[in-house]
Amino acid sequence: MAAALLQVLPPGAILSDPEDTRPYECDGLAAYRQMPLIVVLPDSEAQIVAVLKLCHELQVPIVPRGAGTGLSGGAMPIADGVVLSTARLNRILRMDAYSRTAVVQPGVRNLAISDAAAQHGLYYAPDPSSQIACTIGGNVAENSGGVHCLKYGLTVHNVLRVRMVTIEGEVVELGSEALDAAGLDLLSVFIGSEGMLGIVTEVTVKLVPKPACARVIMASFNEVVAGCNAVAALIAAGIIPAGLEMMDQTSSRMVEPFVHAGYDTEAAAILLCEADGTAEEVEEEIARMSAVLQQAGASAIAVSQSEAERMKFWSGRKNAFPAAGRISPDYYCMDGTIPRKRLGQVLEGIAQMEAKYGLRCANVFHAGDGNLHPLILFNANIPDEFERAEAFGAEILALCVEVGGTITGEHGVGIEKINSMCAQFAPAELEAFFGVKRAFDPARLLNPDKAIPTLNRCAEFGKMRVSGGKLPFAYLPRF
C-alpha cells in the first residue's frame, strides 16, 4: 500500500512508522484507540483525488480526519485502513466582505476564519468549544454547534457550498452561493455525514457582522425546574438570546473553586443568558430578559457590567469539563438533545437515576437548544463504577429518545453511540440511511462501521440488551 501511495504522493505525505502514526490512533474520545495501517497528509485536491482513486481500486478503507478533536470516535482508525488527514489543506482561498462569504480549505481552523474576517468586522458564527483547534472540514463532518447556535445556527446553517471528492475520485460541488440550489439538497445530507460520503476539499462559509456589543445575565433559581421553565418563558416571549446556558448546583460548585467566575453556588441552578447587537438593542433586550426571568421566579439576577465581567461569567461555563476532571477521577460526557419543553422532566429523570446508580451527575447544557451535556462522575478504579456510569448514560439517552429527542446534539455518533442509533431509529429509517450511503460509496470504504449501525448489529445489540445490557468488549471505552 505504501509503495502504491508513493506513486501519487511525495514521501513526506505518507506516515507508516508506528512512531509517526501513534498520534492518529484516536481522536478526542481517547478511550477508543486503534493504530492505522498508514496515515496520508495530502496538500491538494489533486492528491486527494489520486489517493481516493487508489484506495477505491485496491478496496482499502479510508478514515478521514480533521484536527482530531471529535468526541465520538468518528476519526478512530481502522487496522487495515488509511487515515486521510486534511490538515495540510489549510489555506483561506477567498474572503469577500461584500457578499460576506469566505472560501476555505478543510484544514483551516474554525477560529482562524473569524480571525481573518475580523478586519472586515465579520466572523464565522458556529463556535464549538474546541474552536481554537478544530477545523472546518471536521465541523462539516459533525455539523458542529456551539454556545451561540441557538441564535446563529449550526454548521449546516452557515455553510453555502461544499466541494468534495467521491470515493471514485470525482469532484462534486454541493449547494450554491445563491439562497437555494436546484436538485436534491445534498449539501444538508453531506453536512453531518461523519466522513461517510466523501472528502471535503473546499467550504464556502457565511460570515456575519460582529455585534457591536454583548452582555450576559446570570440568573439564580432555587429549583432546577423553575430554571427550565424560565428558558421556555424566554423563548415564549419571542426572545432569541445569543446564548442561553444552564448549570445545576453540582456543576456550579464543581467549577467555582477552579475558575472563580462569581457563580451563585447556593442556587439550585443558574442560567447564563446573553444579548448581542447594537448598544441600544442590547440594553432593551437585557431589560426584557430580566423582566421575564424575574417573572419566572429568579431569586437573583446579575448583569455583566464590562466585557471583562462578561468573559468571567462565561469562563465558568467554558471550563466545566476540565473542572469535572479536578473533582472526579473520571467522567463520561453525554450529548442528548430534547424538545425544550421537556427539560424539567428529563432533569428530574436524571436526578432519579443518580440515586438508582449511586453516581453523581453534573448538568451543564445549551438550555436554549435543549442540548444536554450531563457529566456522569465516576472512578474507573472502583469495581463496577464504570459499568454503572455506562448504564446511567445509556438510560439518559433512552429517556431523550422517549421524550421526542435525539442521542446526539453536536458530538456526532461516531463509534461511541452507534448502538444507541438502534434505539433511535426503526429498521426502515436505518435502511434509508444506508440507501444514501450506498449511493455514494457502495463498497463501504469511507469511514465504515461508524455513525449508522447495520440491521445485523442492531439485532445483536437487541439480543445483548435482553441478555443483560452489556456491550461487546471492543466497544467498551478503556480508561
Place this chain on the structure above:
Amino acid sequence: MAAALLQVLPPGAILSDPEDTRPYECDGLAAYRQMPLIVVLPDSEAQIVAVLKLCHELQVPIVPRGAGTGLSGGAMPIADGVVLSTARLNRILRMDAYSRTAVVQPGVRNLAISDAAAQHGLYYAPDPSSQIACTIGGNVAENSGGVHCLKYGLTVHNVLRVRMVTIEGEVVELGSEALDAAGLDLLSVFIGSEGMLGIVTEVTVKLVPKPACARVIMASFNEVVAGCNAVAALIAAGIIPAGLEMMDQTSSRMVEPFVHAGYDTEAAAILLCEADGTAEEVEEEIARMSAVLQQAGASAIAVSQSEAERMKFWSGRKNAFPAAGRISPDYYCMDGTIPRKRLGQVLEGIAQMEAKYGLRCANVFHAGDGNLHPLILFNANIPDEFERAEAFGAEILALCVEVGGTITGEHGVGIEKINSMCAQFAPAELEAFFGVKRAFDPARLLNPDKAIPTLNRCAEFGKMRVSGGKLPFAYLPRF
C-alpha cells in the same frame, strides 16, 4: 388497475372517468397537459400505504399532487400512471403553543395553519403567493418560499419533522422535534425533492410569533443598478428586512393602472422594504433603513403610515403576475436565483437580451434573496414570438448559472426546467442525485422523469443545443 385499487380504497376515492380526471391533467403550469390513467384520493396514511404497495407490486408509476398550484409542472400526470392527491388528508392533528409547533396532514392549506395558530398569536412563516390555496405537502415537495423568506427562511427552515411512506409502503419519520437529529439529514434532502422520494403523511411545522407591528418603505431609484446596490447596502449594514422586493419601471407601470398602489412610475426601479417587530423595533429599523437607502441614492422615500397603506404598497407587488396578463397576451415567468451582489450585472444582461430578442421583460423580484422573477412578455399568436421568449428565458437561466446562481429559487424544476438542470450540474452531480433517488425508489416509480434529467437526456439536449437550440416538441409549452 382500477379493480386492484378497489381492493384497498373505497369507490369514491378512485377517479377514472375522463370527466373526473380532467381537472388533474395539469398543475399551475397549464401549458403542459397530460391525462392520467387514474386519480386516487386516499384519506388516511393506511390507504396511502396500501396504494403504494399495490403500485410497487404492479410497477405502476405514481405522481403525487398537493393543491396543484405548482408552477413547474411537477404534478403533471403520466399517461399510464396514477395521480395520488393528498387533498383529503386535511386535518390539523395538533397545535402546541408552548413548543410553538403544529402537526398537520399534507392536505392542510398553508394559510389554514396560520389561521388556526392566530388564536395563540402565532403563524407559519413561509408565505408563497399561492398560500390561500397551496397545501403544506406541496410546500414540502417544492421547498416553497415567499416574500418573507429572507428573514424567516424557506420551508426547509420551518419544518421540524416529516412522516412519509416509501414506495415499498414503509412508514419513515425524518427529522425530530429537537434542534438536531442523529443520522444523515434526510429531512433536508426530502424537502424539495419534488415527490420523487416518498409521499408525505404528516408534517411538524414551526410556528413563530406574529409581529406586533409592521411597516414598509417604498424607495425610488433613478437607475436600476442604484436600486440593486441599495439592496446590498442594506444587508451590508446588518439589516435583515422582513421583506425586500424590487420592481423595475416596466413592472411598476404595468401594475399601477391596475392596482393603484401609489407607485412612483417615473422611477427606474422601486424597492419595497419591510420592518416588523415591536413598535419600537420597527421605528428604529425604519429609521436605519431610510438612512441607508438615502445614502445609496434613493430619489424618494415613502413610509407606510397605516396598516391599510402597508397593504396598498404590497398589493402592487402581489398582483404583478395578473397585471402582466392585462398588458400582454402571454408571459413567461422565470425563477432564477443569484448571489445578491450580482443583481446589477444580471439585470443589465437582461436589458441587453430585451434588445437582442425584441421582447419586453418586466422584472419583479425577491431582491433580498437574489431570487429573480423576470416576466417575459410575448404574444404566442405572432409567429416566432414564443420561440424568442423561450430562448430569452433559457439565456436568463444560463446567465444565472454563470454568475454562481441557480435555475430555480422556489418554483422547482418539475418538467419545465429539466433541460436547464443539464446546464447547472455536471454528470457527477446528477449521478449523485440519482444515487439518492435509487436509494429510495430504484424502480423509478415516484414522479419519474421530473426534476433530475438522465445523463442520456442531457447528452441529447447538448446535441440539440448544438443543432439549433430547439426543445423537443413534447416539452414545448402549449399556449
